[in-house]
Amino acid sequence: MSLYRAELRRLVLRRLTRWATVLGLAVLATVAVGVFLSNQKIDDAARAKAQVAAEQYWQQQVRQTEELRAECEQAAARGDQSDRFPPDCSQISPPPRDVYPAEQYLPTTFDFRASFGQTLMALAGILALVGFVVGSSFVGAEWNTGGMMTMLLWRPKRVTVLLTKLAALLTGLLALAVTTTVLWFGSFWLIATTRGSTEGMTAGAWQSFALAGLRGVVLALVAAALGFGLASLGRHTAMALGGAVGVVVVGQVGLGVLLDLIEAKFIAAWLLPTYVQAWVEKEVVLQDWQLCQRNPFGPCEPETLTLTWQHSSGLLVVGLVLILGGACWAIRRRDIS
Amino acid sequence: MTAVLEIEGLQKSYRSRRRGTRNALDGFDMRVEAGQVHGFLGPNGSGKTTTLRTLLGLIRPDGGRMRLLDHEVPADLSAVAGQVGAIVESPQFFPHFTARETLSLLATAGQVRSTRIDEVLELVGLRDRSRERVKTYSLGMKQRLAVASALLKDPRLLILDEPANGLDPGGIREMRALMRNLAEAGTTVLLSSHILAEIQLICDSVTIISLGRRVAFGPVEKVLAAHSAGTVRVRLEAVADLPEAGEALTRAGFRVTREPDHLLLEGVEEAAMVTRLLAGQGLYVSELVWVDADLESVFLELTATAPAPGQSRQVDQSARPAMVGQRSAGGWGA
Ligand SMILES: Nc1ncnc2c1ncn2[C@@H]1O[C@H](COP(=O)(O)OP(=O)(O)O)[C@@H](O)[C@H]1O
Ligand SMILES: [Mg+2]
Numbered sequence: 001m002s003l004y005r006a007e008l009r010r011l012v013l014r015r016l017t018r019w020a021t022v023l024g025l026a027v028l029a030t031v032a033v034g035v036f037l038s039n040q041k042i043d044d045a046a047r048a049k050a051q052v053a054a055e056q057y058w059q060q061q062v063r064q065t066e067e068l069r070a071e072c073e074q075a076a077a078r079g080d081q082s083d084r085f086p087p088d089c090s091q092i093s094p095p096p097r098d099v100y101p102a103e104q105y106l107p108t109t110f111d112f113r114a115s116f117g118q119t120l121m122a123l124a125g126i127l128a129l130v131g132f133v134v135g136s137s138f139v140g141a142e143w144n145t146g147g148m149m150t151m152l153l154w155r156p157k158r159v160t161v162l163l164t165k166l167a168a169l170l171t172g173l174l175a176l177a178v179t180t181t182v183l184w185f186g187s188f189w190l191i192a193t194t195r196g197s198t199e200g201m202t203a204g205a206w207q208s209f210a211l212a213g214l215r216g217v218v219l220a221l222v223a224a225a226l227g228f229g230l231a232s233l234g235r236h237t238a239m240a241l242g243g244a245v246g247v248v249v250v251g252q253v254g255l256g257v258l259l260d261l262i263e264a265k266f267i268a269a270w271l272l273p274t275y276v277q278a279w280v281e282k283e284v285v286l287q288d289w290q291l292c293q294r295n296p297f298g299p300c301e302p303e304t305l306t307l308t309w310q311h312s313s314g315l316l317v318v319g320l321v322l323i324l325g326g327a328c329w330a331i332r333r334r335d336i337s
Numbered sequence: 338m339t340a341v342l343e344i345e346g347l348q349k350s351y352r353s354r355r356r357g358t359r360n361a362l363d364g365f366d367m368r369v370e371a372g373q374v375h376g377f378l379g380p381n382g383s384g385k386t387t388t389l390r391t392l393l394g395l396i397r398p399d400g401g402r403m404r405l406l407d408h409e410v411p412a413d414l415s416a417v418a419g420q421v422g423a424i425v426e427s428p429q430f431f432p433h434f435t436a437r438e439t440l441s442l443l444a445t446a447g448q449v450r451s452t453r454i455d456e457v458l459e460l461v462g463l464r465d466r467s468r469e470r471v472k473t474y475s476l477g478m479k480q481r482l483a484v485a486s487a488l489l490k491d492p493r494l495l496i497l498d499e500p501a502n503g504l505d506p507g508g509i510r511e512m513r514a515l516m517r518n519l520a521e522a523g524t525t526v527l528l529s530s531h532i533l534a535e536i537q538l539i540c541d542s543v544t545i546i547s548l549g550r551r552v553a554f555g556p557v558e559k560v561l562a563a564h565s566a567g568t569v570r571v572r573l574e575a576v577a578d579l580p581e582a583g584e585a586l587t588r589a590g591f592r593v594t595r596e597p598d599h600l601l602l603e604g605v606e607e608a609a610m611v612t613r614l615l616a617g618q619g620l621y622v623s624e625l626v627w628v629d630a631d632l633e634s635v636f637l638e639l640t641a642t643a644p645a646p647g648q649s650r651q652v653d654q655s656a657r658p659a660m661v662g663q664r665s666a667g668g669w670g671a
Contacts, residue, residue: 009445145430153393155415156415336395
């Protein structure tokens, strides 16, 4: 317990923890402010303005169509056979009025029920990034500077030391992620009330958002634990960060290109970000249009593949077990020098 | 006398895919009695740090037995860790923390009362600089912080790996006084060093290691006495004749060390042999005395790491302990 308290204090004292937190929060605040500024509340005046704009646009289209038909008839009278115009000029008819609904001419507005779910993905992504960086440097810097060795001179039970450190990291990150998520819900609720609408928020909708937020928090914790495990395995922060960049850039981009070349189905199903998205957004439906391309006649129904958060959870659990298990095994077995 | 530290037949080899195996410790033995300041001497790369790391559970031995404060280690290390303060090979601290933060994190983790932090900062002379970041410290100040961290537990056994590293002369003298005080207060101190004068001044007993084996051990005077036999200092009437005399004696099989105004001869059985030989060359001895070896010459002899003129010695060129064992017979051998 005393070790846990010391590690928690170390986590909070570290500059990188503070900087990563501030930076993450700054990015999230920027997103929220951007959303706030680019949306507007729809009132009667805005609706009337949109009505006028739609009407104007439609009339402009009608005028243009009539001019075109006039040109077509003139050409027909001249006996022009060019295929600039259809053979029967009456085919050129003005669009009906309802092609231009007034809603399309409304300013953008923030509909909480429709749009909040996507912002949760951004929140989870940033929290996971902060978690990974803080997690990997928390143990990586200790290995680099020999702090780990000093600690083991005080507490010789290596696995206990490592796991206590991890527990302190996860506690700190949980506090950060939960607070941030609550603030995120609050900010966007505020944005929706002032710059959009909060209609249709049934209990079911709330529950689904709350669960998505929770999965985002879990994602951040998993990312922190993975960063922690990798840095402990490599005994260096740079190993974890380098490894992650390596996997993401070389592995994923390379894999994507390769799968594209061999025309594999559902390429996205092989890419990690898809699973992250499926985890936060509950499911991702992948479409494959290749069959349509081979059959140019008739309507095209793409093949679909649904990845759910359960699929992702399997992946996360396997990753966690492998990397944390490996880190525990390595710290037990390997010499510390 | 009770032993606080016992090592028997310790083996450790480092394996590397490229360079094969390296026997860092090759059946090493050691015994440290309670309440002493014990010197642990050896040339660079002889296995001092490896021994201490193994003892403290940082690396896994390949064979041998170790006991610390009446507990088998590494099995029972947790039981004794709180009573053993150690620094191993210039320890590093997290550069952005202050000395006080560093010590306070350790104190929390080790359940040491926080007033102890001020006591140890005072002891190592860092009181007024304790709120500065470790990054801004000089090597000697970091070393002091390391000693402070080892003292934090108020240990029964204090293990210091080359603590004089980076210390100024004043610092070295303070460290010496600190260790003496600790020993008088009942702490056992194990001090690894290659600075021999240092060890000779403050240690009650020594262990000398060469290429991973013990080559001599025991109270300092006894080790000195056992190895000082056969060394004489020779002065000639004319200093200019020293080179010639040196060559003649070397040819005759003595080990000769040239000093500016005299020669030191080792392996002398009878002084008369030297005078007769030199007189035969027309060289006249003005002074011939038996000298007590200092620890340095014993060390150089035992580990065979004395510099030879015109050669640069490589780090692993030390005596094979088996070879040395014959010469250092009489109880001190490996
Ligand atoms: N981690 C390691 N890997 C491989 N060889 C090592 C390692 N640590 C030490 N050695 C080798 O073991 C021998 C003893 O080293 P060490 O115990 O550090 O010597 P000392 O502290 O007496 O100077 C040296 O030859 C050194 O090169
Ligand atoms: Mg060393």
